[in-house]
Amino acid sequence: MAHTLGLAKNAAGQVEGFEIFIKFLPPSASAASLKEFFGEAGEIVGEPRIMLDSKTGNCKGIAWITFASKDAFQTAISWTGSSFQGRKLEIKAGKQFHTGIRPSVQAPGTHTPALCAEVVKKLVAPNPGGVYVDGTFGRGGHTRAMLAAMSPSGSLHAFDMDPEAIVAGKELMKADSRFTIHHAPFSSMKAVLKPLGVRVSAVLFDLGISSPQFDDAGRGFRPEADGPLDLRFDQTKGITAWDFLMSASREEIIRVISEYGETSDATASQRIADVICLARSKGALPKRTREFAALVAQGKGPEYQAMHPAKLTFQALRIHLNSEFDEMRKGISAAFGLLGEGGRIGLISWKHSECAIIMDIFRSLEAVRDKEPLLKWYRTLPDAEQLPERWSMEMDEVTRPSEKELQTNSRSRSALLHVLRKRRMPRLADLESMAYALPAWCSVTEPAVSSTPARKRKRKETEITSVAAPAGTPELTSSELSRPSRCEEEGRRVSDGTNLEGCNHCGKVGHTTKRCTFGAKPSERFLPCEGTRPKAPCFWRRFLLPLQRANAQTFTADDPRACGRADVGLRCVSAALFRSQGLRRNTQVCLSFEASNHTLEVSGALARGLVPDEPRLASRVFEAFEAYFAGQGLPDPDEDPEAWCASNLRGLEVKERSTKAALKAALKKKPSEPAEGRVVMLMLDAEGEPIVEVLKQISRTNVVGVVAVLGDHRGFGPHDVQAYEEVARSMQADIVRTSLGGTTLLGSHAIVILQHYLDEHLHRCEVPKQVDYGRGR
Numbered sequence: 001m002a003h004t005l006g007l008a009k010n011a012a013g014q015v016e017g018f019e020i021f022i023k024f025l026p027p028s029a030s031a032a033s034l035k036e037f038f039g040e041a042g043e044i045v046g047e048p049r050i051m052l053d054s055k056t057g058n059c060k061g062i063a064w065i066t067f068a069s070k071d072a073f074q075t076a077i078s079w080t081g082s083s084f085q086g087r088k089l090e091i092k093a094g095k096q097f098h099t100g101i102r103p104s105v106q107a108p109g110t111h112t113p114a115l116c117a118e119v120v121k122k123l124v125a126p127n128p129g130g131v132y133v134d135g136t137f138g139r140g141g142h143t144r145a146m147l148a149a150m151s152p153s154g155s156l157h158a159f160d161m162d163p164e165a166i167v168a169g170k171e172l173m174k175a176d177s178r179f180t181i182h183h184a185p186f187s188s189m190k191a192v193l194k195p196l197g198v199r200v201s202a203v204l205f206d207l208g209i210s211s212p213q214f215d216d217a218g219r220g221f222r223p224e225a226d227g228p229l230d231l232r233f234d235q236t237k238g239i240t241a242w243d244f245l246m247s248a249s250r251e252e253i254i255r256v257i258s259e260y261g262e263t264s265d266a267t268a269s270q271r272i273a274d275v276i277c278l279a280r281s282k283g284a285l286p287k288r289t290r291e292f293a294a295l296v297a298q299g300k301g302p303e304y305q306a307m308h309p310a311k312l313t314f315q316a317l318r319i320h321l322n323s324e325f326d327e328m329r330k331g332i333s334a335a336f337g338l339l340g341e342g343g344r345i346g347l348i349s350w351k352h353s354e355c356a357i358i359m360d361i362f363r364s365l366e367a368v369r370d371k372e373p374l375l376k377w378y379r380t381l382p383d384a385e386q387l388p389e390r391w392s393m394e395m396d397e398v399t400r401p402s403e404k405e406l407q408t409n410s411r412s413r414s415a416l417l418h419v420l421r422k423r424r425m426p427r428l429a430d431l432e433s434m435a436y437a438l439p440a441w442c443s444v445t446e447p448a449v450s451s452t453p454a455r456k457r458k459r460k461e462t463e464i465t466s467v468a469a470p471a472g473t474p475e476l477t478s479s480e481l482s483r484p485s486r487c488e489e490e491g492r493r494v495s496d497g498t499n500l501e502g503c504n505h506c507g508k509v510g511h512t513t514k515r516c517t518f519g520a521k522p523s524e525r526f527l528p529c530e531g532t533r534p535k536a537p538c539f540w541r542r543f544l545l546p547l548q549r550a551n552a553q554t555f556t557a558d559d560p561r562a563c564g565r566a567d568v569g570l571r572c573v574s575a576a577l578f579r580s581q582g583l584r585r586n587t588q589v590c591l592s593f594e595a596s597n598h599t600l601e602v603s604g605a606l607a608r609g610l611v612p613d614e615p616r617l618a619s620r621v622f623e624a625f626e627a628y629f630a631g632q633g634l635p636d637p638d639e640d641p642e643a644w645c646a647s648n649l650r651g652l653e654v655k656e657r658s659t660k661a662a663l664k665a666a667l668k669k670k671p672s673e674p675a676e677g678r679v680v681m682l683m684l685d686a687e688g689e690p691i692v693e694v695l696k697q698i699s700r701t702n703v704v705g706v707v708a709v710l711g712d713h714r715g716f717g718p719h720d721v722q723a724y725e726e727v728a729r730s731m732q733a734d735i736v737r738t739s740l741g742g743t744t745l746l747g748s749h750a751i752v753i754l755q756h757y758l759d760e761h762l763h764r765c766e767v768p769k770q771v772d773y774g775r776g777r
């Protein structure tokens, strides 16, 4: 029978051997057992490539083997149908090309440098006689290519933390006098090279781990391979991953996994930390990688993932133990100090988090581009000062591996080459601060239709509670602040009241309309409800929504769903706070963005101008986050009550804290509330007591507040429920599990129903009848 030859080719496209494709292998098939079996057909080139199950690390039934000769290849093909570890194999000629990226043939102990030609072209070619630094020598792939492109007068210093890399570097030192290896972290390059008085032309950082480190099971970097749980670049220093996990607190483990594991799934980090803590409390924390990976996979849950479920945990531990991000910052700064004018830093990054650090550093040093629109504007101003020239950075376009490189080195698929150039130029950050300080900048930031008064434009956004003021409404003086007056805009009678809240019609402080102020003081983020004729002191309501995947740092108004389903939270805010005619002032909603550890409290008593439609609500939330991350807070109500009153941030408070901390705060009574007053935590639970029964019972107690905790679209796990109940017990709150009926509801719908039952069955004061619906209000 004639076979189409499966010619295996190397990077240069030369035939390296003859490839077979094997199907129906058992899970236990390994490279060693395949080599032993197929070795009898003839000489095998490199290692068999086995498709592995990302979760178990076992063979998925498929493998490729390359033979050195055509005869061996044909013999192996003739064995199709033969039995291997109890399975009948199908053996065919391998295809030359795969769809997608073909796994590369990387011989153990070797490393194919990524983007090598590009590194040489961008870093060495401009000045082949210069002094170069390779901050991450590895096995010297890039170093060798750089040396090959350098002239005899050039020199290259390399750094690595890994003793095995140093052995390889010392060999190269013997062969090439232009080369020196240093066993030190790259952050120390300035301390090492400065005394030599060299001016460096370019520095390369190929970040992360090398293939030999990864492939060597003894280093512990691979979840699928069995090895010690070590994960250090330099095994002679520091502590192993196992030692770290044995001594770290649960919070520290969660932080490391979520911060360096590039996952926005806060629950996953917590669950992984929990299984680690549980295992170590029983003295059973695995010391070997494969067992540890299985434990992580167990903790994480069976969710689908294309990669090994423990891969990101291993990555996180590696980054932490080797201080990779800290090293990056210090290393880039050291390199910047060593370069002369026009000197370059090349950074090969592999992960989003590395790119983010590079961009962060670049932004702080970024040179002003000549085409910068702000610069053009700045130059037109007669009073603009000369911009100072400082050491700055320009960045070239980022380079990715070519198709050709991907065909031969699939591991390079996520590599990106950033090249930064040191220049003596004005910095963009200087231009921005100097431009913004100019008086002319104010007119630039004015809205385009400047004849329209600001509040008139706001009217559209705030159709429920605000009415626009006419142009030229006079500002109130401080003496006017204390007396009731008329609302200039509408000519309505306004009532007495505290001055701070301002008028919802014209936005001014000093007079308050009946409807627009709730008497809330800055510290009163929610109020007990209050009827016209209270029968008894009534209660407040708080809704806590843990949004397990939501990340406040990536929240955008355009797509709140994308940051981890914050859209669910927005709908809950709307459901909890809005009635047809304004906000419920007795209600506060707290959204917990668990992926970034931030909470957002929206308080009905304080927020102004909120509207229930999702896009505009999202804009307000975005505004609150933006102000928080920029370090801007609410104006001080004592110093500037008007600004406080009119601020869009009022009633939307962002804090960095966990859901548990937010729950603790929510369950706290006010000092003014009676000592015997009860706070009740309601947990919605299909198995719980019917809500009406529950509320009837609660109404017999002296309840001052109700806190309802609702799950997002993913619901709660038993761990969460247990944790929330623990917090409630520590706050001496009553815990009630209650059911809203047999149908599984959306969180926002459940809130509407719950508010209805609370109004109907727990409300102790008379709710004023709202009779005048419609636009007239």
Ligand SMILES: C[S@@+](CC[C@H](N)C(=O)[O-])C[C@H]1O[C@@H](n2cnc3c(N)ncnc32)[C@H](O)[C@@H]1O
Pocket: 111, 112, 113, 114, 135, 136, 137, 138, 139, 140, 141, 142, 143, 159, 160, 161, 162, 165, 184, 185, 186, 187, 206, 207, 208, 209, 210, 211, 213, 233, 322, 327
């Ligand atoms: C991706 S590999 C570099 C491979 C190398 N470019 C090559 O072609 O062989 C990264 C290397 O940097 C080393 N490394 C990581 N962080 C380091 C640091 N802070 N200082 C020095 N070496 C470091 C690792 O030990 C590893 O050998």
